[in-house]
Amino acid sequence: MKKAPTIRDVAATAGVSVSVVSRVLNPDSGPVAPAKRQDVLRVIDELGYRPRAAARELSAGHALTIGLVVTDLSNPFFARLADRIVWEARSHGIQVVLMTTQEDPHLEADSLDTLLDRSVSGVIATPTGGNIEKWARLQDLGVNVVFVDRTIDELTDVDVVSIENFDSAKRSTEYLIGLGHTRIALVTGPRSTSTGRARINGYRAAHQDASLAVDPLLIRDVPFRGDSGGDAVGSLLAMPQPPTCLIVANTAQVQSSVRRLVQTGIRIPEELSVIVFDDNPWTELMSPPLSVIRQPLDMLAVHSLELVLGRMQGKLSDGPRLIEVKADFLARNSCAPLAQTAIH
Amino acid sequence: MKKAPTIRDVAATAGVSVSVVSRVLNPDSGPVAPAKRQDVLRVIDELGYRPRAAARELSAGHALTIGLVVTDLSNPFFARLADRIVWEARSHGIQVVLMTTQEDPHLEADSLDTLLDRSVSGVIATPTGGNIEKWARLQDLGVNVVFVDRTIDELTDVDVVSIENFDSAKRSTEYLIGLGHTRIALVTGPRSTSTGRARINGYRAAHQDASLAVDPLLIRDVPFRGDSGGDAVGSLLAMPQPPTCLIVANTAQVQSSVRRLVQTGIRIPEELSVIVFDDNPWTELMSPPLSVIRQPLDMLAVHSLELVLGRMQGKLSDGPRLIEVKADFLARNSCAPLAQTAIH
């Protein structure tokens, strides 16, 4: 077990000072004679020298690292989002420290502390909804925070990237109304989040445009946490006058909702039309293939990272940014006209 | 944007030297008078002081961080594995830097360099199969390497955690033979990996026990990379005398294989019985629910981390460890007796 060479080893071998080596390493930090630059580069190569990140971070005061804080990776949406973000970050020479919260604010708080210790220069997160003051403190300490997919209302000063919530919900609802449905259930995120509210508003707007009354009992704004999506589905199906279709507009709840649907054995779309906000590869492989709102993960990832990087480089003007990307509605075979729906 | 307090701030405020504060921070590094310890702890709390990880790493020479190198997170197997590892690591106060390789040895090499820069004290990886010398160098530099799910034969000195490959493949095959099948296709990892070979051997052993000949054309040892699983499935189905069942024993290829099956519209299990090595939540939600070998992700995660930690603390004796965990076979509805199978 040999030890790795340091910048002083390189300097000594190349017969120059450490300053010169450092300037070779960081091209814009000062002049170096072309000949010496070559020498140094050759020595670096020969010795297999690589600068230690810790040393760099210590003197820079911040790390070329961002934190990624998501619920859990067993949800394909977050997994794919993480995948894209890691990928995108790599192309900018940035590493990603991954933390999961299981939707638990305590674990989230913990994660933030840890990321702070690591002097990350940015955090991309799907927040649980708690830790208001902690997020604020993080920003106060110069960490660039971007929320993706969700948001917290109380934090007005944070960049947010999400899909066009209002529009996506409205179009999904319109599609079902177009098929003749009038009792459309909506499972979405908490009303305390602006994304949750926007989706409810889109749903309402579609009803209003069609001069349709909204049954408030069909709207379930459930927490991100736990199995509340599945529970909402269960209770919706148990209603005296159950819905003829279902929109699951809460990413974190898609999996548990679909699971519940499969478990109850309800026939899709014969008994229930279904649309979910998720575009994971398996929805297409189910039978029937599910109609989905396809969240453009690439765009979410790219924009989140762009925001973080932009802030890091001080390129962005003050004031929070809200980026909404368009989400496509993809009709597959999980929706049927009301006329063909068997009311159970 | 205020700046965070340092250990010297704490020392000054508490009226002690930095040495004392450091000793309070690291309980076993030296004696501190109980009264002063209380003082220091109070000041730490008041100031909201947290030690900077970079400084600690720099002087320690290594970081309380491990690297996790997987193919990609859009594959539920890797995503869930990552989830468990992150979770498990957190409980030991260790952070995880995530890197994805897309099965590309170049990207893998890149990732390893980066992790080296970060002075990670361990790496858990599903190796692509390349970079033999790079992995060796990593170990040589004192980084603890654990391969999970797969292995590289050329590297004899690495700890490995995987399922009981031989046994799992044998039991799956026996199950199908028990249903009367004789033409069983196997899609698995490259023969150049011991895991790939073990699964082929298990498959062969089951045939031998049943005095059944093995048609070598039915064994497809495909690369982890890309769509080769799907392609293998395609070519298997196109054979003059196609198989009546299929075992996909290569985690990385399950998704593309299943996708191909769905695309060709072949009826499962009426035309083809299917078993896959994967236990992701969606296989159960498909119709029919797929019979699977359930890889105990928890065990894989726990053992990998245990190995890395054990090495870090020097608790493990020399010599590589091979840990094989039992994998359950879970019969669902994707397999039918040969008698009921329609040869197409």
Added chain:
DNA sequence: ATCCGGAGTGGAACCGGTTCCACTTTTGTA
């Protein structure tokens, strides 16, 4: 009374980079 050992403490070097600054050499321009 004397000596010894251990608890408790602070000073200072060190980890490996970056950066500021003073200094020398080259280059360009009047």
Added chain:
DNA sequence: TACAAAAGTGGAACCGGTTCCACTCCGGAT
């Protein structure tokens, strides 16, 4: 040719922790 500006270089401080070591106490054993 003279002089200012720019290019090039190395020394040393600094980032914020850890750790070694020297030193001062103190109690207990001789």
